[in-house]
Amino acid sequence: MLRVFYTGFDLAVIGVLLLLAMLFYVRVYGETVVSRQAGKLVLDQSSVITDSEGNVLRRIPLPESGYRTMAQLEEMPALLIDTFLAVEDRRFYSHQGLDYTGILRAAINNTVNFRVTEGGSSITQQLARNLYLNRDKNMLRKLNEASIATALEKRLSKRDILQLYLNQIYMGRGQYGIKAAAEYYFGVSDLKKLEISQIAALAAIPKGPSIYNPAENNAVSEGRRELVLGIMQQRGLISPQQMVAARKQKYQPPEEAETEVAGASYIDAVLKEASRLTGKSREELQTGGYRIKTGMNTDIQKTLEQAFRNTDVFPPDGKNQQVEAAMVILNHHTGEIAAMMGGRNPQTGSLNRAIIDARQPGSAFKPIIDYGPALESGNFTPSSIVPDRKQSYGSYSPGNLNGVYRGQVSLNQALQQSINAPAVWLLKQVGICSARQFAGKLGLELPQEDNNLSIALGGLHNGVSPLKMAQAYSVFASGGMFNEAHTISSITNAHGRVLYKHVSSQRQVISARTAESMTFMLRNAVNQGTGKKARMNIPVAGKTGTTQAALPGVDSKANRDLWFVGYTLDWTAAIWMGFDRTDKDNYMTAGSGMAAALFSSVMNKAIAVRN
Incomplete structure (x- = not known):
């Protein structure tokens, strides 16, 4: 009996000790976990991005x-x-x-x-x-x-x-x-x-x-x-x-919402801009329950995406690459970016060609670096006569297309026909420093590597993005006023507090006279010059741009980049076409008229749906 008693007593003691240990564990473990992982008590929630009307x-x-x-x-x-x-x-x-x-x-x-x-x-x-x-x-x-x-x-x-x-x-x-x-x-x-x-x-x-x-x-x-x-x-x-x-009552599912605008490129640009404005990481912005209101015009974005699905508006694909394209449309009165495509088939997280400074603008850069600075200097007008002849500037010897020289032409004619020699001569007369300062006023800050005359024809060290080209031309379109291009109107946190609200910082950066003269010349470039395919039933001003492939053993007519940058009364847009990697198997023989034609097609439909 004593042996049974002692065994029972021992078991009871062990049981009590185990119970006490379990109670201690229960008390300590939970407190430790909650203290060390207090962040879990703040739940992630989906952030929402809306268009300019507040639609999700x-x-x-x-x-x-x-x-x-x-x-x-x-x-x-x-x-x-x-x-x-x-x-x-x-x-x-x-x-x-x-x-x-x-x-x-x-x-x-x-x-x-x-x-x-x-x-x-x-x-x-x-x-x-x-x-x-x-x-x-x-x-x-x-x-x-x-x-x-x-x-x-x-x-x-x-x-x-x-x-x-x-x-x-x-x-x-x-x-x-x-x-x-x-x-x-x-x-x-x-x-x-x-x-x-x-x-x-x-x-x-x-x-x-x-x-x-x-x-x-x-x-x-x-x-x-x-x-x-x-x-x-x-x-x-x-x-x-x-x-x-x-x-x-039987279950009735909600009516299926209209298919979401893809807007992958636009959303990518929004998150980058939001991160810059708030100092928050992309992950924080996505999971913090923020409401980000953008300037996207849904109708114009849909029109742009529909146009990009039409293979007929693009040059033929290469041997192992698809011809890519990017386009930005902005309201030059406000700076709001209405629509954006960073590629033919943009996906979340994919390369956004609309905002990367990587492409050579060719002659589309001439209004920014040659003709704009010349007009702003006060020494030239659209009717001023400038030389059109073969000249060398040290080791740099630019030539006209097909080797044709006219002796002398007006500024208006030189831009209208996109003649190279007068453009380089103008940059030399104005001075590279003054021209770069002018470009900076339009939002294009050029590095020291671009301190040379080749920029007169759009030969840039880093290249430029469609967004920056649209930003620059928007100054001409708005009478010399600079409105910073932006995707975001406001950012509100999960508690409804406004973290950011865009405030217009519109300012006069070039004279209204320069902008007016440039618009006159760019309209002639569309009506009678290289940009004829961009014509619409409303006034259009704009400029084409082409850079040659210049590859050994490849047709001399092969092109690397095709551009059109232009504007109507309310909208400025920039389009680029080309291969991500131009080589002997992947190059274009089409001209910049294809970019001009796409501009006309998209803008005609965009204006129609908006009205």
């Missing part, structure tokens, strides 16, 4: 490839909150993280059924598991879950825990939280407009998000919704009549 262009997915839109408890109807409590944790306000009654009931039912049919987890435990743990079913995970739940109850108020839970919980189909689910399944953004049947459907989901979400629209999901409606009626949340009426 893109909800940015979270790292887990889902979507979350945060909502405060005050935004939720009381019936929604009470229903979730009734279904998931009816003793939420009376326990301290662990519902012992629920745990005991689940243990008994699981024993009776000889399998795990109930979990008994409180809302706090569910939150702890979703935030910090995996879904493995073992005793250690349940112990850790209980420990973290206890720590959360000590750190947070019941209100905070409930709000976190309702925003964090997975609701199927890539939707996280009540608000995202309501928008996805029912098209309801204002949660207080949810109907009883919709609330029941939402509360039915957490038990099995993949099978109980209403979009499955089958007997299983309907049965779960009816069970929830029964609980709502039993708890006195709705009347029997309301329950019967709600059960009769």
